[in-house]
Amino acid sequence: xxxxxxxxxxxxxxxxxxxxxxxxxxxxxxxxxxxxxxxxxxxxxxxxxxxxxxxxxxxxxxxxxxxxxxxxxxxxxxxxxxxxxxxxxxxxxxxxxxxxxxxxxxxxxxxxxxxxxxxxxxxxxxxxxxxxxxxxxxxxxxxxxxxxxxxxxxxxxxxxxxxxxxxxxxxxxxxxxxxxxxxxxxxxxxxxxxxxxxxxxxxxxxxxxxxxxxxxxxxxxxxxxxxxxxxxxxxxxxxxxxxxx
Amino acid sequence: xxxxxxxxxxxxxxxxxxxxxxxxxxxxxxxxxxxxxxxxxxxxxxxxxxxxxxxxxxxxxxxxxxxxxxxxxxxxxxxxxxxxxxxxxxxxxxxxxxxxxxxxxxxxxxxxxxxxxxxxxxxxxxxxxxxxxxxxxxxxxxxxxxxxxxxxxxxxxxxxxxxxxxxxxxxxxxxxxxxxxxxxxxxxxxxxxxxxxxxxxxxxxxxxxxxxxxxxxxxxxxx
Numbered sequence: 001x002x003x004x005x006x007x008x009x010x011x012x013x014x015x016x017x018x019x020x021x022x023x024x025x026x027x028x029x030x031x032x033x034x035x036x037x038x039x040x041x042x043x044x045x046x047x048x049x050x051x052x053x054x055x056x057x058x059x060x061x062x063x064x065x066x067x068x069x070x071x072x073x074x075x076x077x078x079x080x081x082x083x084x085x086x087x088x089x090x091x092x093x094x095x096x097x098x099x100x101x102x103x104x105x106x107x108x109x110x111x112x113x114x115x116x117x118x119x120x121x122x123x124x125x126x127x128x129x130x131x132x133x134x135x136x137x138x139x140x141x142x143x144x145x146x147x148x149x150x151x152x153x154x155x156x157x158x159x160x161x162x163x164x165x166x167x168x169x170x171x172x173x174x175x176x177x178x179x180x181x182x183x184x185x186x187x188x189x190x191x192x193x194x195x196x197x198x199x200x201x202x203x204x205x206x207x208x209x210x211x212x213x214x215x216x217x218x219x220x221x222x223x224x225x226x227x228x229x230x231x232x233x234x235x236x237x238x239x240x241x242x243x244x245x
Numbered sequence: 246x247x248x249x250x251x252x253x254x255x256x257x258x259x260x261x262x263x264x265x266x267x268x269x270x271x272x273x274x275x276x277x278x279x280x281x282x283x284x285x286x287x288x289x290x291x292x293x294x295x296x297x298x299x300x301x302x303x304x305x306x307x308x309x310x311x312x313x314x315x316x317x318x319x320x321x322x323x324x325x326x327x328x329x330x331x332x333x334x335x336x337x338x339x340x341x342x343x344x345x346x347x348x349x350x351x352x353x354x355x356x357x358x359x360x361x362x363x364x365x366x367x368x369x370x371x372x373x374x375x376x377x378x379x380x381x382x383x384x385x386x387x388x389x390x391x392x393x394x395x396x397x398x399x400x401x402x403x404x405x406x407x408x409x410x411x412x413x414x415x416x417x418x419x420x421x422x423x424x425x426x427x428x429x430x431x432x433x434x435x436x437x438x439x440x441x442x443x444x445x446x447x448x449x450x451x452x453x454x455x456x457x458x459x460x461x462x463x464x465x466x467x468x
Contacts, residue, residue: 069397069401069404070440072441074408075404075407081425169318170318187324191412196327203321203325206321207321207322207325210316
């Protein structure tokens with residue numbers, strides 16, 4: 001036990017730099033997860049905000065949650081591969097069907113549902129009285145959305161981003177299976193050569209990154225609560241829609 | 246199977262028909278892995294929820310610890326135990342059980358908390374003791390919320406079982422990994438589709454179970 005711990009510490013001291021070091025691979029993991037979540041947010045936030053504003057599509061939103069939960073992240077990652085390989089072979093859009101692109105496609109697809117449903121629910125649940133008052137004062141619909149509904153919905157939208165980001169960071173290590181050079185490589189390669197120290201150290205790094213992502217978004221969430229609601233106002237409840245990855 | 250062959254079509258039904266026995270075995274393995282995880286997870290969750298209900302101060306630390314477990318990526322959680330328990334079903338179950346705890350505990354506590362105080366008061370007035378109050382009043386009335394938790398846990402676990410293919414278990418996840426290693430689309434699609442079908446089937450069965458168990462409420466459970 002003590003010997004094993006010492007081996008892991010030694011490993012962490014020896015494997016931090018270079019293209020196979022954990023600093024580089026950690027950065028690559030963040031790059032992959034970050035770009036997928038940003039791309040998903042660019043699409044899902046406007047869509048969720050629109051449907052929430054017009055107060056339609058509640059059934060579709062609950063279906064998206066259920067489908068999103070039933071989709072196995074591992075399967076989605078594997079499914080992306082045949083598509084990106086064909087895309088690389090038949091077009092010049094992407095240079096390789098392995099590595100970044102299949103992982104990006106999968107993480108992007110997995111990041112969409114939480115961001116969409118949280119944005120939708122948050123905007124829809126803004127007090128109708130507030131919106132009606134603004135409308136009566138002659139505020140235009142787009143401005144109602146951007147100056148009233150979205151700021152009030154911000155904490156829950158950020159919560160959606162947090163769920164997606166943590167899920168993306170958690171799923172990104174699986175991208176090692178499609179030859180992406182992220183942190184998952186230590187675990188997958190470690191499995192292959194049955195190297196317990198590498199497996200354990202890799203798991204430690206992957207878990208650390210996920211926990212840090214969760215904590216960072218938690219801070220952000222508290223910060224975007226509109227000023228008037230920060231003191232005395234009702235506490236913002238965090239939605240329970242979480243998905244293990 | 247060569248690369249050239251595999252690139253012809255996305256899905257080959259002939260391969261599926263040739264491997265029906267394998268498919269049945271893996272589906273059974275998937276259900277067994279899921280069943281054990283849910284069963285063990287439920288027993289642990291019920292005990293922890295009872296502790297949390299009896300001693301309120303423990304609820305925050307219990308959800309904090311199970312929440313932390315929930316945040317750890319599945320690949321990492323399985324990997325943590327490989328050095329200790331190896332590529333075994335035990336490693337898979339430790340991870341799978343861990344992920345059910347947060348959902349189940351939260352819903353059991355929320356369900357019991359949600360029981361109308363007036364109903365409890367009435368039961369007490371009729372001479373119900375603590376144990377009978379729990380078993381005959383609180384638990385049945387909390388059932389819809391508890392089953393809602395089991396549904397989420399079941400669907401989540403079925404998806405996570407596929408990841409355990411990497412530690413030599415996996416159920417239908419075996420096909421996904423095998424397809425990935427051989428660039429064989431049929432297996433990838435088959436494994437993913439089976440996982441989704443199992444998840445939906447489990448969800449529907451639990452809804453039916455809930456209706457059978459709570460004949461007094463025909464209201465549909467929400468999530």
